[in-house]
Amino acid sequence: MDKLSTAFPAEYIAFLGKVWQATSDSDGDGEVVYPILEANQDKLNRTLVAMYPNWAHNILSQAAPEKARNVAIDLVNFSDLFQLFPLGNRASHLDLAIIGYELALTILTRADFPQDWAMTQNNLAVAYRDKITGNRAENIDEAISCCQLALEAYSRADFPKKWASTQYNLGLSYKDKITGNRAENIDEAISCYQLALEIYTRADFPDNWAMTQNMLGLAYKDKITGNRAENIDEAISCYELALEIYTRADFPANWAMTQNNLGLAYKDKITGNRAENIDEAISCYELALEIYTRADFPANWAMTQNNLGLAYKDKITGNRAENIDEAISCFQLALEVYTRADFPKNWAMTQYNLGLAYKDKITGNRAENIDEAISCYELALEIYTRADFPDNWAMTRNNLGLAYKDKITGNRAENIDTDVKILELQPEYLLNQCAQETGFDETELIRWIHALNRKGQTIIQGPPGTGKTFIAERLAKHLIGGGDGFSDIIQFHPAYTYEDFIEGIRPITQNGKLTYSIVPGRFLEFCEKAEAREDTCVLIIDEINRANLSQVFGELMYLLDDRQDTKRSIILASGTPFKIPTNVRIIGTMNTADRSIALVDNALRRRFAFIPVYPNYEVLRQYHHREETGFPVNKLTSILEDVNRAINNKHYELGISFFLTKTLAQDIQDIWQMEIEPYLEEYFFDNLEKMDEFLWDNIKNKFGY
Incomplete structure (x- = not known):
């Protein structure tokens, strides 16, 4: 600990020691530990994050072998407390939790402590899913990996409840997954929730059943495959089922959460009367706000204010100008809690929504409203970077371009040039797509x-x-x-x-x-x-x-x-x-x-x-598998390998592009006789006997012709 004493402020080391002792003595009791954290919020910052790995490593390294598991479990409890602490800098809390879980896993290995290992992997998944710092897409992929690892130990037969819990967390991560195919990710989330519900029945686990119904509703609301109207109606049905358990009297916070989600679904509802649906959404949000007060649930209050703002922006009944002004008021209220420091992603989202509202604002000065919209979009882009939030980045850039197009102040030509510059963006083409198409x-x-x-x-x-x-x-x-x-x-x-x-x-x-x-x-x-x-x-x-x-x-x-x-x-x-x-x-x-x-x-x-680059036979196999041509591609690659061995010169090898056609079964004879044989004839011009074995008449039986 001496090295730490010279490298980091003494008050931080003393603080960690005090929290650690309280956690160890109380077995991670939040009622004991949280008052200490609350009194030291000024220390829950990046300085603590920077010193914590060395401090925690020292704790583990000093533990006697027979007590190593107990110390690792204390470290897991320590991380659980940081992860769930509601006050202060959320980003730092999650980073501290992840550091602790990962260090604990050096002791709680799968071989020695399989159940502890699986539990920690599951908790680590939750932390990575919520992680604010770093690359969002990579964080969620890491969360999925942790859940899948946990499921290797948590089998349905041996640990049904823990298996269901991990399936539920896996569903949460797939729903938020950025990489890969969005439609497939949401379908995978739905599948995970439905698996969880096989264990989480209403009779045996009413709370878990209601929570999973709630999350299943969110997934159906975002579902891309299938009929959109039916998906949203399914989401509403899930929320209404959840509310049968989540009553206001027994589960006020969960009742409010589900009312908020029900409002989201009604806002997007396609069937029925659009104006009535939006009014129903507003009603749901206002009910949620009766529980989600700023004092008791600041983050949930801000979230619901944001959603209420979106509903008022789209409201059809009543006075349009007043509705938009009400929307702006809601977004501005949300930003009082959604600060850039504590909730960067939510801050950016609300800035974007505020930009939408200002662009449509009717009251006040039109030129000032558009300038305000531009300012909001540009603020949102400080967080919505192309690297971390490609979809949000593109969407915000697009609306920023539209705002510049309508901009009144400044030089009109320059505004339009800015609009064109922003709008004329090439479609995103990710490296994994390039790898899939090229085969490298x-x-x-x-x-x-x-x-x-x-x-x-x-x-x-x-x-x-x-x-x-x-x-x-x-x-x-x-x-x-x-x-x-x-x-x-x-x-x-x-x-x-x-x-x-x-x-x-x-x-x-x-x-x-x-x-x-x-x-x-x-x-x-x-x-x-x-x-x-x-x-x-x-x-x-x-x-x-x-x-x-x-x-x-x-x-x-x-x-x-x-x-x-x-x-x-x-x-x-x-x-x-x-x-x-x-x-x-x-x-x-x-x-x-x-x-x-x-x-x-x-x-x-x-x-x-x-x-x-040289002939890549795997690309040829993948192409015919993907296109379901039915052509015996393995026999073709075997022949091509024989041809290239005979050529025995890497600069003259026969490539695969001749055979990348969906109609290869019908065209193979023409391709071989009219394109391949002339090429081989030129190469083997001084040794035509060597070419004879590759004439169509001598190889066609290998294809079944």
Whole structure:
């Protein structure tokens, strides 16, 4: 503890010691420990989070072997208390809880203490699901992983109640899951809740049954597959079932929670009268607020105020202007509790909703209302980053663009330019989607992207039919996804020139007269367009080695030599200064079987990062499995492997793209005889006997023809 004493404030160490002793003596009794935490809220901060791992590790390391389990259990109780403590900085509380659980698991291993291990994994899952710091998507995925680990020990047969509890928590995590397919995630959540209800029956576990019905309602409200109207009606039915147990008299807090959720469902209800549904939602929220007071349930009060604001914003009955003003009032009340420091995500959500209300506001000055809406959206984007909340980021950027379009103050042209800049975003294309479509794992793709960003330009090289252009297009799609960048593709050929690529004199007809002017080439046009964008722009040069590259690139070679030097520029033949914008990336493709590869000299090679790709048979298998073609793809890959062994030159191997077609069963003979055999005939021109074994007539029986 001496090292800690010199590294961290003594009052923090004393505080932790006091809380630890109280937790250990009381077996984690909140009534004993929480008064200490409440009196020391000023210490529940990032300083405590920073010192806590070393402090807790010291506690564990000093425990005698026979007491190690008891100390680890105390650490779990310690974490439980931090996780559930309602006052102060929630983000710090959750980080402290996670640190404690993970350290406890070093003692409570699955092999030695399976039940304790499973319990801690389940608690850790809850903490990760609620975690505020770090990447939200990764946190939820970690929560799912923890629940799945817990279920390896908590079997339904041996631990039915704990199994149901973990299924319930797994459902909570799948409902919030960001990565993967959203519709599938929600369906998985519903499945988990329904499994939990097989144990959590109304007769045996009425409280758990009601809570699970409540969460099942939330999942049905968000369900994407199936009929939307039926899903919402199912959600309402679930909430109404929960309210049969959750009465106001017996379970006031849970009754209020379910009333709030019922309000959410009525607000989205499709069947019935829309105006009546919204009024019913408002009624539910107002009932919830009778229990959810600011004094007793500040966070729930703020949540319900936010929901009430959304309902008033959409309210049809009554005076429209008054309804929107009421909505604004509700959002502003919510923000009194939803501060950026304590509830960053909820703060951003409420700022976004407040922006929506100000944009529609009727009373007051229209110009000021729109400016206020813009301010709210921009505040929300401080939390809704593209990395952590991609969907919220895109939605908020879209509404910010619409607000700038309607903006009255300032320069009208600049407002519209801002609107266009914000709205013209490329669709998101995640790395896992790129990996799925190209067949290369994410780790490999990250290496390629890193090389491209490091050098500024790369060449994907390989034999014909390996999908080089397809891969380049998918990499470009990922790089520009979610931003305002763009991609373009050109193809080099032996007649391609400097004038085509950089600039040159071209004949132009003006007023019936022929004149000769210097005209920018494709690369200059691309760079000029890229300069007006903030995000990455990608130029794909297909068959880059088919042109005389030294001649085509000219003095561009100097700029390609060191893309890290952002001040490096050249004077073009026209006298125009030019430098490559920092957001420009170049991806070339090169067929290694093309004899013109010799034209790519060493001076040019050192300016590019080279990415080799070879036939990927797994992509071929996945394609035919995904498309359910029924073609015997394993027999095809076996033949291709034999062909490539016979070729015995990685630069000339036969690729898979010839066979990526849904109608391969009908087309295989034509593809083989008209495309594969001519290629093999050219390669084995001096040894045609070697090719004979791969003629269609000699292999067709392997396909069953």
